[in-house]
Amino acid sequence: MVRKLDARRRDLREVIGGLRRPGGFLSEKVRDTARRIVEDVRDRGDAALLEYTERFDGVRPQKIRVPQREIERAGESLSPGIRDSFGVAIDNVRAFHENEMDHAWERSRAGATTGQRVRPIRRAGLYIPGGHAAYPSTLVMSAVPAQVAGVQEVRVCTPPGPDGLPDSYVLAVASLLGLEQVYAVGGAQAVAALAHGTESVEAVDKVIGPGNDYVTAAKLEVFGIVGIDAPQGPSEVLVIADAGALPERVASDLMAQAEHLSGASAVLLTPSEGLISSVEPLLSGEPADQVTLVHVENLAQAVEISNRYAPEHVHIISADHEAVMQDLDAVGMVALGDFSPVALGDYAAGPSHALPSGGTAAWASALGTHDFLTRTNYIHFTREAMRNLGPHVECLARLEGFGNHAASITTRMR
């Protein structure tokens, strides 16, 4: 059932508390199970991988690594229309991410040169969830930024279906992107394999991608051995709309987000009582349980609520959308105007759909090239520049009790 909330003249904290957002800590049981799986795969390699796959996915793949001919076959069997749509999505995601590269720079002042170099990480592991459904779009959204960043070795893990092979659309996207290292393994065991390596799966430097609680717990377990991305929870949208918004379209946006079901949140924030009463009857079925319609005082209050909630997506439908966006902080992606439904961004507009959710937008960003790049700082001083700065370093090092640090300067001051 659709929930309704009146936020006018109410304490903001209370309103936020009233918005649905599940999640929170992973249970200790999930963490313990994930830890045991990670340690077992680390210690026993492929044998453990195959056992867990049989137990959790109900199938024992003939080979953990998907044969190249299966990837090619999946690519070849795409219908021209679908191939074209994936092609457009890939092109747009590539073009978008080519704009967000880090760039090297250098500065020199009086013989003191400092700078920053940018390079891709060497090996990335992408986790693509599967099981009940398949998400070839998620492979587009994580592999393309890795490729734009220049990562040489991209490995993909995704659970096998009943025939022991991953979803054929996921394989087809791998083929379109020229990815050759695809492994039919999912869950915590896949994360363990990517982090520690097995006979079949070479280890990587960083593991990226959404998954269920066991996948998330396994990522936290291996963090430090490898890099990981921020944990991603269920999907969320806040639609901020005023009286001019068309109810049918607003309802369609809410129902789109809500169809992710378990835990998804679709929230309308509007000062228009008329919009609420015309949207409400258009919401029905199971997804409607994920929807909350909030009557706000004005758009400024909607922004305040959003900034506290830190949502994954905001969709602004208002003549003032630029001004509303200007005031928004802490949000993963913003869709502006009636002709920018969030679904465009989910599939093909350009930005990755791997976004911070569950409040992590307060400190995390959309997946992008930054996640696949490292920056190396460097310093290069002339004798003169060293002698100018040296005495300050000697002073500070001594003050902290690091006499040898000071001495490494002193020996060069003579």
Next chain:
Amino acid sequence: MVRKLDARRRDLREVIGGLRRPGGFLSEKVRDTARRIVEDVRDRGDAALLEYTERFDGVRPQKIRVPQREIERAGESLSPGIRDSFGVAIDNVRAFHENEMDHAWERSRAGATTGQRVRPIRRAGLYIPGGHAAYPSTLVMSAVPAQVAGVQEVRVCTPPGPDGLPDSYVLAVASLLGLEQVYAVGGAQAVAALAHGTESVEAVDKVIGPGNDYVTAAKLEVFGIVGIDAPQGPSEVLVIADAGALPERVASDLMAQAEHLSGASAVLLTPSEGLISSVEPLLSGEPADQVTLVHVENLAQAVEISNRYAPEHVHIISADHEAVMQDLDAVGMVALGDFSPVALGDYAAGPSHALPSGGTAAWASALGTHDFLTRTNYIHFTREAMRNLGPHVECLARLEGFGNHAASITTRMR
């Protein structure tokens, strides 16, 4: 005792194994203790903070938040020379980080506008270790990038000394930087306070900074509730030098890194047997136990070893240093040439000394403004642009079984 290794004609993996590098997983006992402390502080707030501080730091501070007059007093009592040296360090660190900001961008093609906005996180928590020693330089190296990024609320936690106040140099740096929220609390309890908030300590969005195993474990515990930086282990340097390097200076660089003691690694990689035999007698005392002298085939082999080891620092002393750096991957900071001792970077050259160590340089970077910024992607389509892209999105959404996503497009195609 200094260790020596001959890497010539030996398997790279074996050589890497021979280099000292402690660490690895946090023990389950440390993790459990940290989890209990985090939960206790979350549930009981200041009362728990004060109890843990009394237990671990042996003192019960009168106030958890350091009074403003104490911060000012520490600033005023700095000698002019020390104030000057901190001032130079702060200026250089600020100038360096002003170069590495992310910048907003936007692109438009046929009515399809996409872009990326960059904003600082709202609230950052900085952990500055203390106890046996004080690290005012670490406050410079983490607070200045936060300020350059534009973070409005910077909170600092650092353990109290016997008088219940943090180290006076740390307070003095807080005064120089205009930081007003300093808390006399350390350890896992400080991380818990920053993540969950207590009566005295307001919660933040991200917790940054090095610490002991309990601090690291607590950060892993709260990751997801707040952001954290990559775990930092003991300090490391690889000095890559050829026969032209001066033994006295190379020895001083090794001894500087080695004086961090527990777990620190200082490694010389050189093809020159002469350099090894003249450096060795210059190494003595406890720090010498942290040093390894490696005889390599040539500089190319030194680079290969470094790229596998992924060190925190590399110092290159060779006429070919530009070429060596070009081949280096996976390193936090590079110091180039004889007049660029790593100690310059540790205190005052510009780059933050908060660096990836323990092999994390393969995927992590030096602390910088990036750690305090978030990127928000946005899309803004005209009716025309939406109608061009829409059919592809409908196709891909249906293929993944998301009919409502497709419908949010279809309703706008009419």
